[in-house]
Amino acid sequence: MSQRLAPAPARKISAAEAAALVQSGFxxxxxxxxxxxxxxxxxxxxxASELSNVGIRSALAAKPRAVLEADxxxxxxxxxxxxxxxxxxxxxxxxxxxxVPPNLGEVSDYYRRFIAPIDIVAIKVRPADADGxxxxxxxxxxxxxxxxxxxIVIVETSTAVPxxxxxxxxxxxxxxxxxxxxxxxxxxxxxxxxxCEIDRTIAHSVAAEVDDGACLQVGIGGMPNAVCRLLRxxxxxxxxxxxxxxxxxxxxxxxxxxxxxxxxxxxxxKLVFTFAYGSQALYDTVDRNPDMLCCDTDYxxxxxxxxxxxxxxxxxxxxxxxxxxxxxxxxxxxxxxSGTGGQLQYARGAYASKGGKSFLCLPSVFEKNGVRKSRIxxxxxxxxxxxxxxxxxxxxxxxxxxxxxxxxxIVERVRAMIALAHPxxxxxxxxxxxxxxxxxxxxxxxQTPA
Numbered sequence: 001m002s003q004r005l006a007p008a009p010a011r012k013i014s015a016a017e018a019a020a021l022v023q024s025g026f027x028x029x030x031x032x033x034x035x036x037x038x039x040x041x042x043x044x045x046x047x048a049s050e051l052s053n054v055g056i057r058s059a060l061a062a063k064p065r066a067v068l069e070a071d072x073x074x075x076x077x078x079x080x081x082x083x084x085x086x087x088x089x090x091x092x093x094x095x096x097x098x099x100v101p102p103n104l105g106e107v108s109d110y111y112r113r114f115i116a117p118i119d120i121v122a123i124k125v126r127p128a129d130a131d132g133x134x135x136x137x138x139x140x141x142x143x144x145x146x147x148x149x150x151x152i153v154i155v156e157t158s159t160a161v162p163x164x165x166x167x168x169x170x171x172x173x174x175x176x177x178x179x180x181x182x183x184x185x186x187x188x189x190x191x192x193x194x195x196c197e198i199d200r201t202i203a204h205s206v207a208a209e210v211d212d213g214a215c216l217q218v219g220i221g222g223m224p225n226a227v228c229r230l231l232r233x234x235x236x237x238x239x240x241x242x243x244x245x246x247x248x249x250x251x252x253x254x255x256x257x258x259x260x261x262x263x264x265x266x267x268x269x270k271l272v273f274t275f276a277y278g279s280q281a282l283y284d285t286v287d288r289n290p291d292m293l294c295c296d297t298d299y300x301x302x303x304x305x306x307x308x309x310x311x312x313x314x315x316x317x318x319x320x321x322x323x324x325x326x327x328x329x330x331x332x333x334x335x336x337x338s339g340t341g342g343q344l345q346y347a348r349g350a351y352a353s354k355g356g357k358s359f360l361c362l363p364s365v366f367e368k369n370g371v372r373k374s375r376i377x378x379x380x381x382x383x384x385x386x387x388x389x390x391x392x393x394x395x396x397x398x399x400x401x402x403x404x405x406x407x408x409x410i411v412e413r414v415r416a417m418i419a420l421a422h423p424x425x426x427x428x429x430x431x432x433x434x435x436x437x438x439x440x441x442x443x444x445x446x447q448t449p450a
Contacts, residue, residue: 037122084337111145322377396416
């Protein structure tokens with residue numbers, strides 16, 4: 001693959017003309033979430049029968065992609081995702097999408113060091129300002145690196161993309177080869193389901209641990225948003241934000257004056273994030289807001305940067321944990337369902353932060369095919385990916401309590417995890433632990449389990 005072409009004046013072309021630049025065997029990149037192109041995608045899909053072996057990298061597709069819909073068997077386009085959305089999960093089940101496992105904060109470095117230069121990058125941006133800068137809006141991720149390493153850069157402009165303040169959160173017209181007009185359709189919204197009673201119970205335990213001046217990172221879903229709602233009621237003051245994802249829950253705390261960033265050591269007064277994904281109200285709030293700072297993942301997600309803020313509180317969800325504290329958060333056996341994201345890096349960054357804490361939260365049970373099962377198990381489901389190793393897990397929270405695993409022996413870990421399990425499963429888990437030597441006979445109560 002050749003390196004970036006010599007700079008030339010950017011030329012405005014149609015989506016069809018842009019798609020005509022793609023050749024069989026090319027590698028394309030669609031960026032990340034809300035930055036994925038739409039009219040270019042549709043024009044490229046129209047050429048499906050003319051092309052073969054076209055690779056496309058992206059992540060967290062916010063809506064159906066035309067190239068996948070036009071090529072359901074993956075005969076022409078190969079979609080590679082750094083992190084699955086629900087849509088990509090379905091496409092993976094159908095065999096037309098595969099996963100590229102990353103720590104999300106390292107992806108920029110992967111492009112610089114390990115991935116051959118991209119033939120074409122096509123991303124959605126805001127129309128150029130008077131100085132010729134196309135703002136990335138609420139999605140930075142690794143877009144700057146894509147611009148710097150791609151052979152051909154195409155921007156698809158959309159007036160729906162808000163202007164978001166950030167560090168390097170734009171591409172200048174001098175770096176662009178082709179400009180196409182987008183459809184200006186509203187950005188896709190992500191509406192999280194309301195928190196259930198279990199989410200609220202878990203959230204109470206987490207919110208009780210959050211100190212004034214804490215710097216928050218929260219994941220996606222009903223439980224993290226429930227934590228945000230409780231923090232609004234708890235009287236917590238002067239919270240900060242240094243996170244991968246900016247959510248509606250964090251924006252609500254910001255609007256309520258609970259998040260000020262006043263006590264942050266790094267970027268005081270700023271809500272630091274790499275992408276925002278939620279309601280239109282969220283997009284309206286970040287638009288031209290000087291309190292926002294949208295940055296590359298190698299700034300938001302690397303532990304040695306995260307730890308520079310004191311009292312970093314990392315709050316994430318997991319789907320299954322074993323009795324020793326391994327957390328599997330991204331697969332159901334060999335079936336991939338999401339991605340590592342920033343979970344491991346934030347667990348490490350929060351632990352290294354002065355006064356920091358990381359929390360992994362999960363309901364104690366789930367139901368599958370009409371059968372209720374424990375999420376806390378002796379052994380992880382065969383094929384399940386360990387997202388956060390036992391050595392990196394700090395606080396674990398279920399609706400039955402909260403425990404810190406740092407510094408605990410295997411026996412102490414096992415007993416702590418059993419206490420977090422649903423009461424209906426504790427006896428069986430204790431028996432399994434004893435039978436498999438996780439609780440030595442010498443340390444077991446006088447009567448061994450039957």
